Amino acid sequence: MKDLTQLLSEQPIFSDLGNDMFALVAGCAHNEHFGVDEYLFRTGEPADRFFLVRRGLVALELVRTAGSRLIVDTVSTGEIAGLSWLVPPYRWNLDARAVEETSAVSIDASCLRRKCDDEPRVGYVLLQRVSSAMYQRMHAARVRMADVYGVPAND
Amino acid sequence: MTDTAAPTRTELARELGEPMLPRPYVVQQTKRETADTATLSLASLDGVPTPFAPGQFTVVGRPGWGEVPISISGDPAHPDHLEHTVRAVGDASRALVSARPGDTLLLRGPYGVGWDVADGVGGNVVIVAGGIGLAPLRPALLQILAHRPRYRRVFLVYGARAPHEMLFTRQLEHWRGRFDIEVAVTVDAATPEWRGHVGLVTSVLPRSYLDPDATLALVCGPEIMMRIAADALVTAGLRPDRVKVSLERSMKCGIGVCGHCQLRELFVCLDGPVFRYDRVAALMTAREL
Numbered sequence: 001m002k003d004l005t006q007l008l009s010e011q012p013i014f015s016d017l018g019n020d021m022f023a024l025v026a027g028c029a030h031n032e033h034f035g036v037d038e039y040l041f042r043t044g045e046p047a048d049r050f051f052l053v054r055r056g057l058v059a060l061e062l063v064r065t066a067g068s069r070l071i072v073d074t075v076s077t078g079e080i081a082g083l084s085w086l087v088p089p090y091r092w093n094l095d096a097r098a099v100e101e102t103s104a105v106s107i108d109a110s111c112l113r114r115k116c117d118d119e120p121r122v123g124y125v126l127l128q129r130v131s132s133a134m135y136q137r138m139h140a141a142r143v144r145m146a147d148v149y150g151v152p153a154n155d
Numbered sequence: 156m157t158d159t160a161a162p163t164r165t166e167l168a169r170e171l172g173e174p175m176l177p178r179p180y181v182v183q184q185t186k187r188e189t190a191d192t193a194t195l196s197l198a199s200l201d202g203v204p205t206p207f208a209p210g211q212f213t214v215v216g217r218p219g220w221g222e223v224p225i226s227i228s229g230d231p232a233h234p235d236h237l238e239h240t241v242r243a244v245g246d247a248s249r250a251l252v253s254a255r256p257g258d259t260l261l262l263r264g265p266y267g268v269g270w271d272v273a274d275g276v277g278g279n280v281v282i283v284a285g286g287i288g289l290a291p292l293r294p295a296l297l298q299i300l301a302h303r304p305r306y307r308r309v310f311l312v313y314g315a316r317a318p319h320e321m322l323f324t325r326q327l328e329h330w331r332g333r334f335d336i337e338v339a340v341t342v343d344a345a346t347p348e349w350r351g352h353v354g355l356v357t358s359v360l361p362r363s364y365l366d367p368d369a370t371l372a373l374v375c376g377p378e379i380m381m382r383i384a385a386d387a388l389v390t391a392g393l394r395p396d397r398v399k400v401s402l403e404r405s406m407k408c409g410i411g412v413c414g415h416c417q418l419r420e421l422f423v424c425l426d427g428p429v430f431r432y433d434r435v436a437a438l439m440t441a442r443e444l
Contacts, residue, residue, distance in 0.1 A: 057352070059347070059349075059353065060353075061347065069346075069347050070344055070345070070346065071344060071345045071346070071347060071349055071353045072344055072353065073353050073354050074341075074351075074352045074353045074354055076352065097347075099349075099350050100350075140354060140355040140357070140358065143355055143379070143383055144343050144355055146379055147316075148285060148286075148314070148343075148355070148356070148376070148377060148379050148380040148383065149285045149286030149287075149288075149314060149315055149316045149320070149343070149376060149377060149380060150286070150316075150377055
C-alpha cells in the first residue's frame with residue numbers, strides 16, 4: 001500500500017519537489033475517497049482544504065438560483081480541486097461533486113498555509129505551482145468566453 | 156432519332172470537366188442532429204456515384220435559395236450515398252436544413268484538398284473536433300477505422316457548447332464502445348445530469364503520445380478552437396507539419412476563380428480547405444489580411 005508521500009509524488013503539481021518539501025506537505029495530507037454524487041465541498045463553506053485528484057472525475061458547479069446548478073468545469077486525475085483555500089476569505093464559491101468514484105489526497109489548508117508562512121521558500125515554490133494551475137484555468141475560461149464552438153461566418 | 160441517347164448536360168459537364176455546372180441530387184433521408192443542424196443523405200439523380208476524399212466539400216443549394224459550401228460528412232466508402240451535415244445559419248443553409256426526403260438539391264464538386272489520412276499510416280492519429288467541426292472529420296475517422304490495422308493509437312477528442320449540441324451522438328457512443336479508439340468528449344457547460352467532462356477541448360487532449368514524431372493530428376472547428384487546439388498539440392510535442400487544420404473562408408465558386416476565399420497567397424477552396432498548421436499558423440493570427 002502506498003504511503004502519502006508516494007501518493008503526493010505522483011501528483012503533477014508536486015513532481016520533482018525535494019524530499020524535505022514532500023515531508024512538509026505530507027504532514028498536512030490525508031487520503032480520501034468519494035462515492036458518486038458525494039460532495040467534496042459546497043458553496044459558502046470554509047475552504048479549509050483542497051484536493052489532488054488521484055483517480056476519478058469531479059464536477060465544479062455554480063449555483064445559479066436555489067435548486068439550479070450548472071457544471072462549469074470538471075477536474076480529473078492529476079488536477080487540483082479547490083483554489084479558494086489560498087485567497088481570503090477562504091470560502092468556497094463553487095460546489096465540488098464527484099461524478100465518478102473519486103480518490104483524492106486532501107491537504108489541510110490552514111496547516112499548509114502555516115508551514116508556508118514558516119518556510120517562505122517552500123511557500124514560494126508551492127505558490128508557483130498552484131499559480132500555474134490557476135493561470136491555465138483562467139486562460140481556459142477566457143477562451144471559452146469567445147464561444148469557441150460558435151458558428152463560423154460562411155453563409 | 157438515333158438509337159443512342161444524346162448525353163445529358165450533366166454527362167457532358169463531367170466529360171468536359173465543367174466544374175461550375177451543378178448536378179441534381181435527391182434528398183433520401185434527413186436526420187436532425189441538434190436544434191439547428193441536420194444531416195442530409197443524398198443520391199445523384201443520374202445514379203452516378205460521387206467519389207470524394209475526406210475533408211473535401213461541395214457547393215450545395217436548394218433551388219431558389221442560393222448555395223453554400225458544405226463539407227461532406229459521410230463515409231467515403233459509399234460514394235453513391237453522399238452525406239452533408241448542415242447548420243442553419245443564413246437563408247441558404249436554413250433552406251437545406253429544412254429540406255425533406257424527395258426534395259431536389261443542386262451540388263457542385265467535390266472540391267478542395269482533404270485530410271489525406273494516409274499521412275498517418277504507421278503512426279498515431281489524433282482527431283480533434285469542435286462543434287460542427289466533427290462533420291468534416293467524420294469521413295476521415297470512418298476511413299481510418301475501415302483500415303484500422305494500418306494505424307497505431309487513434310484518439311477522437313470532441314468539444315461542444317453543451318451536451319444537446321453534440322453531433323452524431325449515437326455514433327459517438329458506438330465509437331466509445333470500441334476498444335481500438337480512445338474517445339474523449341467535453342462541453343463548455345452542462346446541467347448536473349451530465350456525467351462527462353466540462354472544460355475547454357484542450358483539457359481532454361491526450362497528455363502524452365507514444366511517439367510525437369509519428370503522430371498525425373487532424374483539427375477542425377471554428378478557427379479560434381483550431382488555433383488553441385493546434386497550439387496545445389504542438390506544445391505537447393507534435394510537429395506543426397504533422398498537425399492539419401481545415402480553414403473556413405467565404406468560399407463561393409469553389410474552384411479558386413472568384414477570389415472570395417483568398418487568404419494572402421492561398422485560395423482556401425483550391426489549396427485547402429485542409430492545410431498543414433505550419434503553413435497557416437501565422438495567417439490565423441494575422442491582424443490584417
